[in-house]
Amino acid sequence: MNAQTGEQKLPTIRDYFSATQLRADRWSALREACEGMERHGVSSRQGKKLRAAALDLMEALAPIETYWAFPGAAVFENLRRLLAQENIEDLSVSVRRIARALTSGAYRRRTVPLNSSEIDNEDYEDEAALSPEARALGRPYFEVLIVDDVAEQHERFLRSSLQRMRRSEDPFIYEPVVVPSLEDALLGILFNHNVQAVVIRPGISLKSKNKLPILDEYVSHLGQDEEVDSLAPSEFGPEACRLIAKIRPELDAYLVTDRSVEDIAGLDLGRCRRVFYNQEDFLELHLNILRGVTARYKTPFFTALKEYSKQPTGVFHAMPISRGKSITRSHWIQDMGAFYGPNIFLAETSATSGGLDSLLEPRGPIKEAQDMAARAFGSKQTFFATNGTSTCNKIVVQALVKPGDIVLIDRDCHKSHHYGMVLAGARVVYMDSYPLHEYSMYGAVPIREIKHQLLQLKAEGKLDRVRMVLLTNCTFDGLVYNVQRVMEECLAIKKDLIFLWDEAWFAFARFGPSYRLRTAMRVANTLRRTLKTEETAAAWDAQQKQLKDADDETILNTRLVPPPDARVRVYATQSTHKTLTSLRQGSMIHVNDQDFKGEVEEGFHEAYMTHTSTSPNYQIIASLDVGRRQVELEGYEFVQRQVESAMAIRRAVTTHPLLKKYFKLLTPSDMIPEEYRESGIESYYDPEQGWLDTWEIWSTDEFVLDPTRVTLAVGGTGWDGDTFKTKILMDKYGIQINKTSRNTVLFMTNIGTTRSSVAYLIEVLVEIANELDDLLDDASRMERRSFDNRVAALVEHVPPLPDFSRFHDAFRDAGETPEGDIRSAFFLSYTEENCDYLPLDDRLMERLNAGEELVSASFVIPYPPGFPILVPGQVISPEILAFMRALDVSEIHGFRADLGLRVFTKDALASLKSRDSEGS
Known part of the structure; x- marks a missing residue:
């Protein structure tokens, strides 16, 4: 809205990705309208336009405000009365304070006076700008959603009754919000990220009376796969508890019922913490609400570490830095103490000195912290790691894979998995992801490719040796698997298959309702439940009859059903520090394995001991504990904002004519590719249609794109991805990113991304585009031709990505299947005489084209794109050599430009073959 002219055009629902965005912008617009009326006078021509605009804004806000405690229904109705009475001075003061409090979060810290007669001397500084000390002094604020279809008078009674129970010694402060129906309860927990507890009372209705289109859009998905319309009124309460657990499982629910407790004791009530029988004991309810939030707020190890730091101790163990003594006594490193402050040193101690728990044998606060993390992330066991997910990956592989076991793995996964295969002695089947040649990146491995490899191994009689499928979810570029489909179809072929999902970049996904559908732990829990049902048994029996004597092509084209006796064996490794709050190298291993206790536990602990330091960093462990607390209490809010930030970038770049x-x-x-997008979605935002519905694609498509990964093709600038990252974004503008390809850069929003950061990024991109415009306007014909040639080289003449060729026969078993012994190849290269170096010249290409077999003796990883195009024991194909020769990147790990490719000598390969022949 333009407050000067009074012109008002309310954006359509499609202009907003979420209702929280719509709410924030409409409060801001309402503030501008009120301030405009105050300046121009409500009876002026402009004032009348502004008054009409303010009325429209209030009508649009009214249904959304029912789900928030601040400013609250009573205050909002008073604002409408002030507008109707044309009391613009009081209206403007109230709206201004509300808008500022919503933006800054001031309502969380204090009571915001809204009447013009009340003086508000406190500022509205954003919460994030306050010092940690100032914020730590306040009590955390949250809201409680009460679901009860009652008259307005009784609604006020419910609200005031709970408010009267508050005490000064309470660790938290909360405000209640009352809604009437089951649908409103679900809408409330989706819209209102402040909600931490839901109280469901008897007599609730089913349908919401709010008819705002954006609410209807949410409602249309809430009951997806649920038969809520057929429920009897007596079932509304238990069903509400179950659906709350499905949408936001971290929340506490409390059911007040007038039914017999015995009748509902056996029902699925989700995360319902307690059932109250037809009583209005508000003190007991109040104490339970606080107790529930306290259970999530608790940080066992962080609290123990803080207490330890306060204890007077004498240090007689092997850490001079403990208690900061080696720093405070120094004349030369005082700057270190000044930079870090005293607490980090006061909290340092040896794991063997006592007083705190041991990461290697946790029995105290670390064990409790890991158990709480398991609850938060939906696993059966969770283990902390202080040296990154690279180590987590090796721990899981070593614990589960024995020498000779066959592992199916996506070839362009993180290098730690390849090294894990070496350490475990696995026979590796590398699966190719679909290529994106135009952008020099790989996608993900189609389910058809996974099934094809399993069926091929089955035909060769090797299925019993297949131990694990290892996939990256989501990929660095944001491609997310349909995890449930992958596991169901693979288990249909081998029912005890183990899955390792590398979720290094996906730890946040647990706390977004649509994301959660595609997380390993959520799917594991779903399969544990659905495999036991009669429906699964019937579907499996029917499919077995249908596929009797079917050929592989038919099986590949069929959506397979897992057998009812399949074992759920799922592991996920997550880099907590990459997407949630943790110090660098803080990671977690999540386990949901039905055979862990009987088969894996001892081996897992041995592998954990093998790879975990005996001197783990206590600060990292504490940060994992605190990071878990954060996501259980505000993960939903932060992930929502993270997605909104990414969507803002998408819309800005898509619609800006210069960009x-x-x-x-x-x-x-x-x-x-289209065949993996069953929903037919093209993009998340279209300038003509606005935001497109993303709910359906996350439940149906084989692959989806994580919207928080924004990949920008920069070939049109004439700079390759690496140059654009370092010389332009980082050196010139201070913008840091991780990943590039030959002609793209990847921007990732996270839970710390602010709207200001997004605005700055857009400003920078516009400035770069303007500078390019100016440069080309003044360019000579030769300079313009040079620019066009650089663009063509990056956009049109991109070298095709090579597929995995094959392992050399010296490193393969008999038969037609492709598994290879990467361990033997890796260690064969340790002997210098077994290796030679070949320059990347025309003669080498001629040798390959003539059919000579040359075998890589090392991992070769160009960066970017950062995936191995050669592994030890792999035959070098002409396509791989052509790709390497076309690369113009600054780093190729495992390749020495002064010597060339490291390959095995013919004698080394021949001796290996000879040894194998003698052994057989």
Whole structure:
């Protein structure tokens, strides 16, 4: 809205990705309208336009405000009365204070006076700008959603009754919100990130009376796969508890019922902490609400570490830095003490000195912290790691894989998995992801490819040796598997298959309702439940009859059903520090394995001991504990904001006419071939249609694109991805990113991304585009031709990505299946005489084209794109050599430009073959 002219055009629902965005912008617009009326006078021509605009804004806000405690229904109705009475001075003061309090979060810290007669001397500084000490002094604020279809008078009674129970010694402060129906309860927990507890009372209705289109859009998905319309009124309460657990499982629910407790004791009540029988004991309810939030707020190890730091001790163990003594006594490193402050040193101690728990044998606060993390992330066991997910990956592989076991793995996964295969002695089947040649990146492994490899191994009689499928979810570029489909179809072929999902970049996904559908732990819990049902048994029996004597092609084209006796064996490794709050290298291993206790536990602990330091960093462990607390209490809010930030970038780049000249934002249709997009989605935002519905694709498509990964094609600027990252974004503008490809850069929003950061990024991109415009306007014909040639080289003449060739026969078993012994190849290269170096010249290409077999003796990893194009024991194909020769990147790990490719000598390969022949 333009407050000067009074012109008002309310954006359509499609202009907003979420209702919280819509709410924030409409309060801001309402503030501008009220201030405009105050300046121009409500009876002026402009004032009348502004008054009409303010009325429209209030009508749009009214249904949304019913789900929030601040400013509250009573205050909002008073604002409408002030507008109707044209009391603009009081209206403007109230709206201004509300808008500022919502933006800054001031309502969380204190009571905000809204009447113009009340003086508000406190500022509205954003919560994030306050010092940690100032914020720590306040009590955390949350809201409680009460579901009860009652008259307004009784609603006020409920609210005031709970408010009267508050005490000064309470660790938290909360405000109640009352809604009437089951649908409103679900809408409330989706819209209102402040909600931490839901109280469901008897007599609730089913349907919401709010008819705002954006609410209807949410409602249409809430009951997906649920038969809520057929429920009897007596079932509304228990069903509400169950659906709350499905949408936001971290929340506490409390059911007040007038039914017999015995009748509902056996029902699925989700995360319902307690059932109250037809009583209005508000003190007991109040204490239970606080107790529930306290259970999530608790940080066993962080609290123990803080207490330890306060104890007077004498240090006689092997850490001079403990208690900061080696720093405070120094004349030369005082700057270190000043930079870090005293607490980090006061909290340092040896794991063997006592007083705190041991990460290697946790029995105290670390064990409790890991158990709480398991609850938060939906696993059966969770283990902390202080040296990154690279180590987590090796721990899981070593614990589960024996020498000779066959592992199916996506070839472009993180290098730690390849090294894990070496350490475990696995026979590796590398599976190719679909390539995105135009952008020099790989996608993900189609389910058809996984099934094909399993069926091929089955035909060769090797299925009993297949131990694990290892996949990256989500990939660095944001491609997310349909985890449930992958596991169900693979278990249909081998019912005891183990899955390791590398979720290094996906730890946050547990706390977004649509994301959660595609997380390993959620799917594992779902399969544990659905495999036991009669429906699964019947579907499996029917499919077995249908596929009797079917050929592989038929099986590949069929959505397979797992057998009822399949074992659920799932592991996920997560880099907590990458997407949630943790110090660097803080990671977790989540386990949901039905055979862990009987088969794996001892081996897992041995592997954990093998790879975990005996001197783990206590600060990292404490940060994992605190990071878990954060996501259980505000993960939903932060993930929602993270997605909104990414969507703002998508819309800005898609719609800005100057940016479109030099940049292209990659959409789902650019990164996922059509055959893997059953929903038919093309992009998340369309300038004509606005935001497209993303709920359906996350439940149906084989692959989806994580919207928080924004891949920008920069070839149109004439700079390759690496140069654009370092020379332009980082050196010139201070913008840091992780990943590039030959012609793309990847921007990732996270739970710490602010709207200001997003605005700065857009400003920078516009400035770059303007500078390119100016440069080309003044360019000579030769300079313009040079620019066009650079763009063509990056956009049109991109070298095709090579597939995995094969392992050399010296490193393969008999038969037609492709598994290879990467361990033997890796250690064969330790002997210098077994290796030679070949320059990347025309003669080498001629030798390959003539059919000579040359075998890599090392991992070769160009960066970017950062995946191994050669592993030890792999035959070098002409396509791989052509790709390497076309690369113009600054780093190729495992390759020495002064010597060339490291390959095995013919004698080394021949001796290996000879040894194998003698052994057989």
